[in-house]
Amino acid sequence: MTQNDNRRSWIASANEHPDFPLQNLPLGIFSPVGGTPRGGVAIGEQVFDLKVATTTGLFEGEAADAARVAAGEDLNAFFALGANARRALRRQLQDLLAEGSPAQARLEALGAELLPAAADCQLHLPARIGDYTDFYVGIHHANNVGRLFRPDNPLLPNYKYVPIGYHGRASTVCVSGTPVHRPNGQTLPPGAEVPNFGPSKRLDYELELGIWIGQGNAMGDAIAIGEAEQHIAGYCLLNDWSARDLQAWEYQPLGPFLAKNFATSVSPWVVTAEALEPFRTAQPARPEGDPQPLPYLLDANDQARGAFDIQLEVLLQTAAMRERGQQPQRLALSNTQHMYWTVAQLVAHHAVGGCKLQPGDLFGSGTLSGPEADAFGSLLETTFGGKQPLSLANGEQRTFLESGDEVILRAWCEGEGRVRIGFGECRGRVL
Amino acid sequence: MTQNDNRRSWIASANEHPDFPLQNLPLGIFSPVGGTPRGGVAIGEQVFDLKVATTTGLFEGEAADAARVAAGEDLNAFFALGANARRALRRQLQDLLAEGSPAQARLEALGAELLPAAADCQLHLPARIGDYTDFYVGIHHANNVGRLFRPDNPLLPNYKYVPIGYHGRASTVCVSGTPVHRPNGQTLPPGAEVPNFGPSKRLDYELELGIWIGQGNAMGDAIAIGEAEQHIAGYCLLNDWSARDLQAWEYQPLGPFLAKNFATSVSPWVVTAEALEPFRTAQPARPEGDPQPLPYLLDANDQARGAFDIQLEVLLQTAAMRERGQQPQRLALSNTQHMYWTVAQLVAHHAVGGCKLQPGDLFGSGTLSGPEADAFGSLLETTFGGKQPLSLANGEQRTFLESGDEVILRAWCEGEGRVRIGFGECRGRVL
Known part of the structure; x- marks a missing residue:
């Protein structure tokens, strides 16, 4: 869980971003233009679309399971998975988005489908609130x-x-x-x-x-x-x-x-x-x-x-x-x-x-x-x-x-x- | 909406029942033995199974729509339909269960599938409670x-x-x-x-x-x-x-x-x-x-x-x-x-x-x-x-x-x- 503060992302807007650098990776629910609500992760000025990522098969093992659950219409089921699943997803996501990631070319090829501009996305409540x-x-x-x-x-x-x-x-x-x-x-x-x-x-x-x-x-x-x-x-x-x-x-x-x-x-x-x-x-x-x-x-x-x-x-x-x-x-x-x-x-x-x-x-x-x-x-x-x-x-x-x-x-x-x-x-x- | 207090049911236990006569017909969610939760109506010592009733086609028109909605795993969607749907269902249900109903033989033929004993049923919360x-x-x-x-x-x-x-x-x-x-x-x-x-x-x-x-x-x-x-x-x-x-x-x-x-x-x-x-x-x-x-x-x-x-x-x-x-x-x-x-x-x-x-x-x-x-x-x-x-x-x-x-x-x-x-x-x- 120790943070590597020297690590930078190949997504330029993430580096020196006041809120959403590679070390943050907060989750939320968003709709891309013309799309339905799904889970995403804020990175710089963009949103990483977990639904697109899972259908494209970007994750493996426990992180893949966690991403599939987090890709739904709300994060309740993801919240229920607990800390280990969350950490597994975070680790692979950091590896995918870090400078020098072998996956960079593959991710970049997906363009705005995988990484729409946050300004174009509608944000929703992250979960159905029970109480x-x-x-x-x-x-x-x-x-x-x-x-x-x-x-x-x-x-x-x-x-x-x-x-x-x-x-x-x-x-x-x-x-x-x-x-x-x-x-x-x-x-x-x-x-x-x-x-x-x-x-x-x-x-x-x-x-x-x-x-x-x-x-x-x-x-x-x-x-x-x-x-x-x-x-x-x-x-x-x-x-x-x-x-x-x-x-x-x-x-x-x-x-x-x-x-x-x-x-x-x-x-x-x-x-x-x-x-x-x-x-x-x-x-x-x-x-x-x-x-x-x-x-x-x-x-x-x-x-x-x-x-x-x-x-x-x-x-x-x-x-x-x-x-x-x-x-x-x-x-x-x-x-x-x-x-x-x-x-x-x-x-x-x-x-x-x-x-x-x-x-x-x-x-x-x-x-x-x-x-x-x-x-x-x-x-x-x-x-x-x-x-x-x-x-x-x-x-x-x-x-x-x-x-x-x-x-x-x-x-x-x-x-x-x-x-x-x-x-x-x-x-x-x-x- | 006026109540006909003289009307009796062909379900014997409903008549003189202290809670659930033909004039009451409260709704709830229950599971019959070996079955999943679904909507039902209390009548005497029995429960009228709305799921069985709808698959059997016992209702018509607005009442049929209401019964289909009320037959689900909770009554939230039925509650959302409002009073007209509820009243339509009530009217047809009273007609089906009243003495002299032309449908009596058909309903009786369905036996405990349609009308299980309440004592054999598990009762649940009627709705998912938001607040x-x-x-x-x-x-x-x-x-x-x-x-x-x-x-x-x-x-x-x-x-x-x-x-x-x-x-x-x-x-x-x-x-x-x-x-x-x-x-x-x-x-x-x-x-x-x-x-x-x-x-x-x-x-x-x-x-x-x-x-x-x-x-x-x-x-x-x-x-x-x-x-x-x-x-x-x-x-x-x-x-x-x-x-x-x-x-x-x-x-x-x-x-x-x-x-x-x-x-x-x-x-x-x-x-x-x-x-x-x-x-x-x-x-x-x-x-x-x-x-x-x-x-x-x-x-x-x-x-x-x-x-x-x-x-x-x-x-x-x-x-x-x-x-x-x-x-x-x-x-x-x-x-x-x-x-x-x-x-x-x-x-x-x-x-x-x-x-x-x-x-x-x-x-x-x-x-x-x-x-x-x-x-x-x-x-x-x-x-x-x-x-x-x-x-x-x-x-x-x-x-x-x-x-x-x-x-x-x-x-x-x-x-x-x-x-x-x-x-x-x-x-x-x-x-």
Whole structure:
């Protein structure tokens, strides 16, 4: 699994690509022009078509089996195969696409049939989502939001013991680029006793890491923390769109409902554990006085290597910026190291009571804010509950999102002497 | 849609059957001995096999199309067809099975191939569940539970405006008869500051009405209250198993998670709106001073006929009762008239922000308790938060469920001069 950072691809656009070099090879579902949905792999500015590759017989052995399964209309069955199949496919794919590959001429002869331009392809959700769970493990976000509601006691007593999560709506998880409707709903104006009905006035984004579940567990079975990584298929970006005014009125006592279930956007490419391996890091040390995790959440290897150093960025492009040809403006730069719990801890906790996880289930991390305002992952935090409008570089102001605003999430890993690994984008424009 | 209560079936067991007379005809998915899952209809002590019926050509026109779709491995596609197809199938099925049917000899000749004994069939979930939503519309339950946490102010200010609901876990919805594992999880002992980990000591049931969604809506579209009934495929019983000790520790601020996601049981038969039509009733008058529903939740027809008079029963059979050959003991008898909101209001609310509903989605009503202890739909209520143990007739006591306890939910409609319509049972035994 060690990464060879010196290896280059004969596909020129892959080398120095900000997201998709030979060392990344994320999987997704795409349709080429005039074609049906099938599995593919992002490489530079192109997509490697697994359906064409399998019918052409480019793979052998376990990788051939894995590619055949991944070539279908969704990646659920591929996710179910687990890590060994995924790694076998990755190894052969890297060999095929590396500089000096004996297969280069054969692959090049297949041209755009095998390697269509990504710009010509339509991207889809990578899997049929059985269940979607949203966690709340960004401790700075929990602190920031808690402070708005409970200034003296922002973090509830369970926060440092329980990886807090709740069930989200699977039917409205949509792929990057899908427009987002501003939801109608009930809101209670300040000082009023009777709610209004109408479009949300406090529409917000949430910057999250998405986690795709691979192999599942049977109902009633737990997943040991040491095994949890084996149940993860990969990672993406996730925007948990939120209507703050609906949320404030409806969320007691059972949690957010209409405030969140109108849309959740994800980036289309599933970045694998193998691609992220060089950017593993120790779980950040718990502050003095914080409790140890309970034994079912504690594993030495997970503590040592279970976290990631992934940069997370939110950008905004307003309608005015688009009209004037202005680039999106960065609103925040954060990092996955602000997760209070590792993804292995999320998996172990989710299954510990016997809840069945299935290939294609999706987790959101919860909003991953940093401690300072330039790393806040939602407008609720950036504008201090809508009280301090944000001034944009072009003179516009925002408290919450306006119609025509496009929110763009990006993520990448980089390090000294390392090839940069990117997630691509998760975009959504408010209608 | 008017019910002919005088009509009898040539299938003797259907007449005076407590659940499945000719006037009911609920649909489900079953496997006959040695056969694969397929659609069927409960009639008396038998199951009408839709797969055999369609291959034999028993139906004509729209009913034939509907039966072909309903004969598959799940009812999702049938649910998507909507009410007209369902009614066409019902009409021809009633004609085929009624006394005096010209088809009787032909059907009888098919014997147990067409009409296997229900006792010989394995029953499955009727549909692949896309999303499962649990509501909280039993106002006495909300009052009872609220009082345990907030004695002076049991109902939160939003309760009489918002049909409160939250997303549940679809992957662990299971059919009646599936054993239920007692979940492990974190609990905070009284007075402690550090949680324990272990099996739940406060395992409970919740008596609910289940609602199967039929035709869906597109993401971003609402469903008008006047159209909501058209999106409902039918009804079942639902036991929302709950681990109260896990729930108390984890549920703030985002709602129940592991406390509920280990199992949810449903009865296998989908009782249709047509079968329940004679038991429609006006929405119970709101108490003096309660607000009117907001306009998107208000429809004259729904107010006049949107509620149901369905009796709901919980029974318990302990391991000791089984050993001694004792019958299950009734713990509560309640009624769907304790719903503060109608099912049409639940559908309209769920979709009002643009959340996509899909055929095969499942709603739970929330626990439907009556105002008095003999109608409380959970042990949390019956034992006043575990403080007053319940004495069973055989001398046993219960605060919460013990291993080997089997919880049985039943439901039925009856009325002067009316054929009784039943839901069958929803059973689950604690391992």
